[in-house]
Amino acid sequence: MSNQSNVYDDLIADGDDVEALVHGLSPAQWSTPTPAPGWTVKHQIAHLAFVSHLAALSAGDPAAFADRVAGAKRDFQGAVDAALPPYLKLPADALVDKWRQERNTAAKALAAVDPTATVPWLVTPLPPTVLAAAGMMELFGHGQDIADALGRTRPLTDRIGHLAWFGFRTRDFGYHAHGLTPPAEEFRVELTGPSGVVWEFGPADATQRVTGPAEDFALLVSRRRHRADLGLTAEGAEADRWLDIAQAYRGPAGAGRRPGQFARR
Secondary structure, X not given: OOOOOOHHHHHHHHHXXXXXXXXXXXXXXXXXXXXXXOOEHHHHHHHHHHHHHHHXXXXXXXXXXXXXXXXXXXXXXXXXXXXXXXXXXXXXXXXXXXXXXXXXXHHHHHHOOOOOOOEOOOOOOEOHHHHHHHHHHHHHHHHHHHHHHHOOOOOOXXXXXXXXXXXXXXXXXXXXXXXXXXXXXXXXXXXXXXXXXEEEEOOOOOOOEEEEEHHHHHHHHOOOOOHHHOOOEEEOHHHHHHHHHOOOOOOOOOOOOOOOOOOOO
């Protein structure tokens, strides 16, 4: 989705949708293990609250952001793990309130940044629209973990187009995570949204092509489903290899999901 003009409103809406997943949960449900090893539903929300806090600082107080992430730049996962206990100690209702405040503050702060400017982030400064789309990927991936843990299905909207765009934009992350050199050749990606709209990225005459549902693509690049359980088609050897390693975030790929771990769509 090349037109990112409403990404900030969509970021808020996606946050509200994920919050709806945890509304009214019992203490036992908050403690339900999710597909992320060692993380319960409450861990997932605590993580989202912390990342929202970082994004709000990035856009609203860059100096404070720099102080906050000095350690995270060396060891992001370690910094995340260290940041979670204060969130986890909160009662569930207070945690949700804090997360809502943090994510809405982040969205509004990003929207206030000049769209031609950048905001600081963990590796390199990013345009505010890109960081907002990254936030939507966070909500999608961790929201999927929560839905899987609780046995729920999430209705998706064409807001997922931002994730389609972001996953295409971050193609090279999967190569870097596996110590591979990204190909110089551009790919073509054609994805169908929930309403039937088709989003097209890359040169129309590219020989390396990926097609399929936008939801499946988002599940792939967030590593919430194995490619064997998704309806994505690759044309070209390099596009096929990409579907094995695709991820829309920097750093180690992690174990991902096993083939057949979740019912085929």
